[in-house]
Amino acid sequence: MDELVSLCKRRGFIFQSNEIYGGLQGSYDYGPLGVELKNNLKASWWSCMVYERDDIEGLDSSILTHPNVLKFSGHEDTFTDPLIDCKSCKSRWTADEIIDNKCPKCGSKSLTEPRPFNLMFKTSLGPIEDLENYAYLRPETAQNIFTNFKNILDTTSHELPFGIAQIGKAFRNEITPRNFIFRVREFEQMELEFFVNPGDDEEWHKKWVDMRLSWWEKQGLNNNLKTLEVPKDELSHYSKATTDIMYKFPHGEEELEGIANRTDFDLGSHTKNQAELNIDSEVLENNASSAKLAIKSSVSNKWIVPYVIEPSAGVDRGVLAILTEAYTNEQIDNKTSRIVLKLSKHLAPIKVAIIPLKKNNSDIVEKSKEIKMSLQSSNFGRVILENTGNIGKSYRKHDEIGTPICITIDFDTLEKNTVTLRDRDTMKQEKVNVDDLELRLRDIFK
Numbered sequence: 001m002d003e004l005v006s007l008c009k010r011r012g013f014i015f016q017s018n019e020i021y022g023g024l025q026g027s028y029d030y031g032p033l034g035v036e037l038k039n040n041l042k043a044s045w046w047s048c049m050v051y052e053r054d055d056i057e058g059l060d061s062s063i064l065t066h067p068n069v070l071k072f073s074g075h076e077d078t079f080t081d082p083l084i085d086c087k088s089c090k091s092r093w094t095a096d097e098i099i100d101n102k103c104p105k106c107g108s109k110s111l112t113e114p115r116p117f118n119l120m121f122k123t124s125l126g127p128i129e130d131l132e133n134y135a136y137l138r139p140e141t142a143q144n145i146f147t148n149f150k151n152i153l154d155t156t157s158h159e160l161p162f163g164i165a166q167i168g169k170a171f172r173n174e175i176t177p178r179n180f181i182f183r184v185r186e187f188e189q190m191e192l193e194f195f196v197n198p199g200d201d202e203e204w205h206k207k208w209v210d211m212r213l214s215w216w217e218k219q220g221l222n223n224n225l226k227t228l229e230v231p232k233d234e235l236s237h238y239s240k241a242t243t244d245i246m247y248k249f250p251h252g253e254e255e256l257e258g259i260a261n262r263t264d265f266d267l268g269s270h271t272k273n274q275a276e277l278n279i280d281s282e283v284l285e286n287n288a289s290s291a292k293l294a295i296k297s298s299v300s301n302k303w304i305v306p307y308v309i310e311p312s313a314g315v316d317r318g319v320l321a322i323l324t325e326a327y328t329n330e331q332i333d334n335k336t337s338r339i340v341l342k343l344s345k346h347l348a349p350i351k352v353a354i355i356p357l358k359k360n361n362s363d364i365v366e367k368s369k370e371i372k373m374s375l376q377s378s379n380f381g382r383v384i385l386e387n388t389g390n391i392g393k394s395y396r397k398h399d400e401i402g403t404p405i406c407i408t409i410d411f412d413t414l415e416k417n418t419v420t421l422r423d424r425d426t427m428k429q430e431k432v433n434v435d436d437l438e439l440r441l442r443d444i445f446k
C-alpha cells in the first residue's frame with residue numbers, strides 16, 4: 001500500500017485532500033492522471049450498463065436529499081455503526097475493531113458500551129440554521145433512483161425487467177476512515193437498481209453476480225476476485241440476500257461491490273408513506289395507482305411493486321483495486337528493474353505519449369506536435385507530447401503511469417516518414433509509417 005500511495009502522489013493520481021492545511025481525514029483529490037483513470041472506469045461501467053443494453057436507463061439525481069426519503073428508506077433509524085470509546089486513551093472505534101475487549105491502541109479494557117452512531121451527513125437549507133430546514137447528503141445514490149421510478153417509467157416505455165443506473169457521489173461520516181481511498185467519507189458509487197417481477201428475483205440476483213464478476217475481470221482484476229454470501233445477521237435492513245464481490249486489496253480481502261436483493265422494501269415503503277403523508281392527495285383520490293411507485297402488468301393488468309436487484313460498486317475501491325492489480329515491480333536483467341502499471345488499455349489515463357528525440361530541434365518538435373494533434377482528434381483518448389529530451393526517462397515515467405504506447409519522433413520521421421512505437425508491457429519496438437499510424441493504433445486499442 002505504501003508504494004502505491006507514494007506512486008499516486010509522485011505521479012499525480014491521488015492527493016490527500018486539503019493537504020496544505022493538514023489534510024481533511026477521509027477525503028482525497030484525484031489529480032491529472034487519477035481523474036482520467038476514474039473517468040475511464042466510469043465510462044466502461046456506463047457503456048456496459050446503459051449503452052450496450054436496451055433495458056437500462058441512466059439518471060443523475062441530486063445529492064441533497066429530503067429527510068423523508070431517508071426516513072422511510074430506513075436510514076434514519078438503522079444506518080448506524082456501533083461506536084466505542086476508550087476511556088484511557090480517548091481513541092474511538094467501531095465495535096468490529098475491538099478484539100478481546102481491549103483498545104487496539106493502548107490495550108486498555110476500559111471501554112464504553114457500544115452506542116449507535118448515524119453515518120449520514122446533515123446540512124441546513126437556506127440562510128437560517130434550524131432543526132426544520134435540513135437535508136441529508138445522500139449516503140447511497142440508490143434512493144433517488146427509487147423516488148424517480150415513476151418519472152422514468154412515465155417517460156420511457158419499459159416493462160419488467162428493466163433498470164435505472166446512476167454514478168455519483170455518496171457521503172458517510174465513517175467513524176474511522178482508513179486504508180487510503182478504501183474507506184472514505186466522500187466517495188463515488190456506480191449503482192444499478194434492476195426492477196424485476198417478484199418471484200424472478202433470485203434468478204436475476206444470480207445473473208447479476210455473474211455479469212458483475214465478468215465486468216470486473218474485464219477491468220483487469222482476473223486473479224484476485226471472490227464472491228462471498230453475506231451472513232443473514234449481517235445483511236442491511238433492506239436486503240433479503242447479498243453477495244459481495246471481494247478483492248484482495250493490499251490491506252486484506254475486502255468488499256469491492258455488493259449485489260443485494262432489496263426486494264420491494266424501498267418502493268413499497270415510499271409508496272406507503274407517501275400515501276399516508278397525503279403528499280399527493282389529489283392524485284391519490286383521482287387515480288390511486290398513479291401516485292404509486294409501481295408498474296401495471298400488461299399480462300394481469302394488476303399493479304405490481306417490483307423487486308429490486310442492486311449491484312452497487314464503489315468507484316474509489318475500483319480505482320484502488322485496479323492500481324493494486326496493475327502495479328508491477330519487474331526485473332529486466334540482473335542489474336535493472338522497472339515499475340510498470342499494467343493497466344488495461346481502455347483504463348490507461350494516457351493512451352499514447354509522443355516523444356521527440358531532440359528537445360530543441362524545431363523540425364522534430366513541430367512534427368511531433370502535428371502527429372499529436374492528428375492522433376488526439378482520432379478519439380483514442382488522451383495523447384500527450386512529452387518533450388523532455390530524454391527518451392529513457394520518458395519511457396520510465398510512462399511505464400509507471402501505465403501508458404500503453406510511446407512513439408518516438410526522430411530524424412527518420414523527417415526523412416522517411418516513419419516513427420518508432422514502443423509497447424509498455426513487452427518493451428518491443430516497431431517502425432511504423434506515419435501514414436499507417438492511426439490504423440496501427442486502432443488495431444492496438446481495439
Ligand code: GAP
Pocket residue numbers: 139140141142172174181182183184185187189191255256257258310312313314315316317
Ligand atoms: N446502495 C447500496 C449500498 O450503498 P454498500 O455496500 O453500503 O451498499 C456499496 O455500498 C459500495 O460502495 C461498496 O461495495 C463500496 O465499494 C462502496 N463504499 C461504501 N462505503 C464506502 C466508503 N466509506 N468508502 C469508499 N467506498 C465505499
